[in-house]
Amino acid sequence: FVSLFLVSCQNQNPTSAALVGPCSSFEGLQKDNCYLDHLQCSKINHTNLRDSCVVELAKKKQELSVCRLIQSEKIQAYCWEQIALLTNNLTLCPQIADSYWRNNCFFQLALLNNQASLCSEISLASQQMDCLEKIALATNQHQLCERLGYVKSQKCLFQIAKVTQNPQLCSLLADKINQNSCLYKIAKLTQNISLCQKISIDVIRQDCQNFFES
Numbered sequence: 001f002v003s004l005f006l007v008s009c010q011n012q013n014p015t016s017a018a019l020v021g022p023c024s025s026f027e028g029l030q031k032d033n034c035y036l037d038h039l040q041c042s043k044i045n046h047t048n049l050r051d052s053c054v055v056e057l058a059k060k061k062q063e064l065s066v067c068r069l070i071q072s073e074k075i076q077a078y079c080w081e082q083i084a085l086l087t088n089n090l091t092l093c094p095q096i097a098d099s100y101w102r103n104n105c106f107f108q109l110a111l112l113n114n115q116a117s118l119c120s121e122i123s124l125a126s127q128q129m130d131c132l133e134k135i136a137l138a139t140n141q142h143q144l145c146e147r148l149g150y151v152k153s154q155k156c157l158f159q160i161a162k163v164t165q166n167p168q169l170c171s172l173l174a175d176k177i178n179q180n181s182c183l184y185k186i187a188k189l190t191q192n193i194s195l196c197q198k199i200s201i202d203v204i205r206q207d208c209q210n211f212f213e214s
Contacts, residue, residue: 051075055082062086077101081108088112099123107131114139140164142172150174158182165190167198180204187211 023034023043032050035043039060041053051070058066058079067079077098084092084105090113093105103122110118110131119131129148136144136156140163145156154173161169161182170182180201187195187208196208 047071048075055079058083059086064092074098074101081105084109085112090118093118093121103127110135111138116141116144136160142169154178161186162189167195176201177204184208184211 032044036053044050051072070076080096081101096102106118106121116135122128142160145153167186173179180199193212199205
């Protein structure tokens with residue numbers, strides 16, 4: 001009888017443990033966080049935490065329909081943005097109602113695809129300029145630099161001229177000192193002393209020549 005009783009207890013343990021679950025020993029926020037870790041979203045009491053859990057579930061499934069279960073409009077917009085990025089779906093961005101996450105959607109997908117046209121869809125001017133600058137430097141499209149403000153456009157052109165080692169781009173710089181410094185930099189990078197002769201400022205030209213003579 002004792003042996004039968006022990007066997008019976010052993011058989012019940014797995015079942016009872018399964019019913020109790022891994023989060024049963026926690027209370028309050030700790031229990032909600034445990035449910036979040038296990039993506040058991042429907043069991044979470046805290047509304048925002050439950051919505052955050054649904055975001056993670058939507059990302060795991062890569063299903064936009066799951067995002068629609070979210071109560072908070074802000075968190076739902078974030079969920080849409082995340083699905084757009086995970087699936088590289090450009091059509092989702094304009095459908096996002098929240099301006100912050102809509103702009104971020106266009107920004108991230110523009111960078112992901114090196115697609116400068118998407119930067120124009122960003123309503124925030126500073127983020128739009130940042131988008132154009134990042135794509136210009138990532139793709140060495142010097143034409144995009146011209147769409148930036150004066151200071152940023154000059155830095156952008158100088159950087160692309162240096163990376164591509166293209167001395168012709170130096171002439172696009174507005175300031176004579178920057179033009180000459182650009183030529184000097186490329187002369188050193190390419191070990192091309194003939195570029196020194198194209199430098200119009202005496203001091204910089206002399207520095208360039210001294211570099212090769214030293």
